[in-house]
Amino acid sequence: YLPSLQFLNLKAPTPSHNKKKFLGLSYSPPQPNKMNILPLNFAGKEVDDLSRLIDGDILTQQQCTEKNIQHKASEYMILHLACHGKADSLNGNESFLVLSEENSNSPRIVYAHNFYSSSLNNDLVVLSACESALGQAFTGEGIIGLTRAFFYSGARSVLSTLWQVS
Secondary structure, eight states: OOOOHHHHHHTOOOOOOSOEEEEEEEOOOOSSOTTOOOOOTTHHHHHHHHHHHHTOEEEEGGGOOHHHHHHHGGGEEEEEEESEEEOOSSOGGGOEEEEEOTTSSSEEEEEGGGGTTOOOOOSEEEEESTTTTOEEEETTTEEEEHHHHHHHTTOSOEEOOSSOOO
């Protein structure tokens, strides 16, 4: 994904200084759940292994919430999210991640547009979620979706995927 020059000029990220290295968040929906979303058996292991390699912190299951991303992620250079995701090619801002409901372990859909008001300013955001690089192709602007939302929130780089993650 390469954002348009107009977008890059609008949202130049600020440098990160004195930040912790790594925050990994993972969410695997419990079974059964109200949305019939399958579990991600290795999402927790993914962020746990990375946190040991990079010397970081993790938030899993009911700690993997939009609120925790909004309030804690900006303290870290690298933000890694391991969860379900889905792109919307008709309305990119409706692309979403599945995180935990606040004060619960139930799944909650968090749309791309929810991250536009964030001020994360991470050096790297990793979206380890299905189709996290896809969205709505918008002439002159590129792809509208999760990747753009995290760039807009101040991320200097975003690593995302075009495919289903299994």
